[in-house]
Amino acid sequence: MTFSDICVIVVPDKTAYEKYCADAKWNKLIQQLTYGEASSQSVTLVANEQVSALYTAIGEENLKLVYDLTINGTINGADIYIMRNKMTSLRILDLSKARIVNGGGNYYQDHTTQNDTLGANAFRELDLLQVKLPENLKSIEHQAFDMCYYLQQIEIPEGVTSIGDYTFNYCTALKDVKFPTTLKKIGSGAFSRCENLTKIILPIELETIESGAFCDCNHLKEVRFPSGLKYLGYSAFMRCYDITDVYSYTIEPVVMAEGTFDAEIVKKAMLHYPLTSKYNYYTNGGWGEFFYMEEFNEPYEYFYLNNDYILNDDNGGAHPMWISTQGEV
Numbered sequence: 001m002t003f004s005d006i007c008v009i010v011v012p013d014k015t016a017y018e019k020y021c022a023d024a025k026w027n028k029l030i031q032q033l034t035y036g037e038a039s040s041q042s043v044t045l046v047a048n049e050q051v052s053a054l055y056t057a058i059g060e061e062n063l064k065l066v067y068d069l070t071i072n073g074t075i076n077g078a079d080i081y082i083m084r085n086k087m088t089s090l091r092i093l094d095l096s097k098a099r100i101v102n103g104g105g106n107y108y109q110d111h112t113t114q115n116d117t118l119g120a121n122a123f124r125e126l127d128l129l130q131v132k133l134p135e136n137l138k139s140i141e142h143q144a145f146d147m148c149y150y151l152q153q154i155e156i157p158e159g160v161t162s163i164g165d166y167t168f169n170y171c172t173a174l175k176d177v178k179f180p181t182t183l184k185k186i187g188s189g190a191f192s193r194c195e196n197l198t199k200i201i202l203p204i205e206l207e208t209i210e211s212g213a214f215c216d217c218n219h220l221k222e223v224r225f226p227s228g229l230k231y232l233g234y235s236a237f238m239r240c241y242d243i244t245d246v247y248s249y250t251i252e253p254v255v256m257a258e259g260t261f262d263a264e265i266v267k268k269a270m271l272h273y274p275l276t277s278k279y280n281y282y283t284n285g286g287w288g289e290f291f292y293m294e295e296f297n298e299p300y301e302y303f304y305l306n307n308d309y310i311l312n313d314d315n316g317g318a319h320p321m322w323i324s325t326q327g328e329v
Contacts, residue, residue, distance in 0.1 A: 076104030
């Protein structure tokens with residue numbers, strides 16, 4: 001019998017766990033074994049500068065057994081170090097009611113925590129399946145989830161304004177991302193190689209999509225750019241060969257760096273532009289490269305040149321734009 005590295009084997013109780021550990025065959029899988037009451041933990045912490053509060057709350061011998069962890073209270077670098085290096089069975093992490101604060105030493109190489117920031121490389125290369133981030137988070141720094149190959153979904157809380165470079169690079173199982181309305185910038189390579197990403201809601205206040213942000217997202221078929229967008233970086237959608245439709249909701253074309261889309265994409269995809277703006281796109285150095293163009297009249301009352309809002313004529317409210325494999329709006 002064989003199990004993948006991501007598999008966690010939960011047995012009924014501690015007695016059964018000890019028997020499995022003593023068995024010659026099962027002992028080879030000891031790093032993947034846990035038991036019922038130890039596998040799920042909910043703790044309330046007060047960050048400690050000297051010793052990890054998480055270590056103290058759960059205990060050294062139980063750290064490797066925790067599959068599902070919920071944390072309330074404050075955590076710092078010492079606690080993230082424990083999650084990164086000592087909790088080998090951790091797959092589901094709920095930090096929604098936790099707050100990241102300064103202190104606790106280095107959690108990864110020379111990286112330390114800062115208030116309300118998920119630091120660089122914080123959960124890089126961990127076998128996480130699901131994560132809920134702190135509700136008061138303001139920023140996610142580079143490579144925070146880089147190469148978390150099994151991460152399936154992530155919700156980025158309201159208040160976050162930027163996602164760092166390569167934050168979700170190589171999260172190849174990622175299928176669902178929820179962005180906050182406060183987001184202004186998506187960094188270089190932030191979602192590169194997320195080959196199973198099926199849909200993304202781009203918030204209307206988003207201003208910048210940096211180079212390679214969504215390159216190699218092979219399942220994206222439709223891209224819709226919100227009215228607040230100001231810049232599209234080099235190779236932002238490179239090798240997204242399944243894209244068939246690109247919608248832009250600004251009368252004046254967004255500044256687009258060279259190579260935002262592959263030549264193959266601009267030759268086959270349809271560019272949809274707002275009413276009255278054909279000449280602006282047709283003569284633009286980047287957008288004008290699309291072979292196929294047509295105007296569209298979506299159910300919005302107004303298009304703005306330099307405004308963060310689009311009005312929905314059903315209820316007058318701001319309406320998010322979709323990137324989707326299903327063509328959803």
